[in-house]
Amino acid sequence: MDSITQHKRIVRELINEIADMTPSDQWSETQKVTDDEHGHYLLLSVGWGDQHREYLPFVHIDVREDSRVLIQHDGTDLKIANLLIEKGIAKNSIVLAFHDPESRKLIPEFAIA
Numbered sequence: 472m473d474s475i476t477q478h479k480r481i482v483r484e485l486i487n488e489i490a491d492m493t494p495s496d497q498w499s500e501t502q503k504v505t506d507d508e509h510g511h512y513l514l515l516s517v518g519w520g521d522q523h524r525e526y527l528p529f530v531h532i533d534v535r536e537d538s539r540v541l542i543q544h545d546g547t548d549l550k551i552a553n554l555l556i557e558k559g560i561a562k563n564s565i566v567l568a569f570h571d572p573e574s575r576k577l578i579p580e581f582a583i584a
Contacts, residue, residue: 474538474564479507481558482532482540486512489530489547499525508574533568539582541568552581 472480483505499518504511514530529546530582540560545551552565566582567575575583 475510475534475536475581478538478540478560478564479510480554481560482512482534483507485551485554485558486514486530486532490514490550493529510536539564539566541566543568545569 475481486503486505490501490503493501493516495518498520499516502517504506504513504515506512509536510533512530512532512534513528517527518525518527527546528544530551531543532551533541533543535541538553542551542555542565552562552567555565556562562565562580563582565577566584572584575581
């Protein structure tokens with residue numbers, strides 16, 4: 472299995488695991504967006520709370536054609552980068568894209584871009 476396909480599979484599995492930890496309730500629905508064709512993976516909560524609209528993306532990960540995995544947003548306390556590493560994605564394939572490029576240089580074990 473090539474690394475792009477493997478990375479997409481791992482990210483999709485992780486999105487499913489996190490979704491299982493955050494089930495829908497009477498106020499909001501946990502939605503998974505898994506786009507294997509374009510490499511976009513998103514987990515969000517959508518609904519209505521106490522007279523307010525809820526639209527909260529809490530995980531957004533992209534898998535690029537060069538097999539890099541960009542963590543665009545990690546709104547969890549799970550440390551998604553570490554979970555991806557545990558599942559077999561190398562640190563140097565993971566971009567902490569939620570940090571600006573200059574800050575990423577301070578974390579050399581991860582990919583910068």
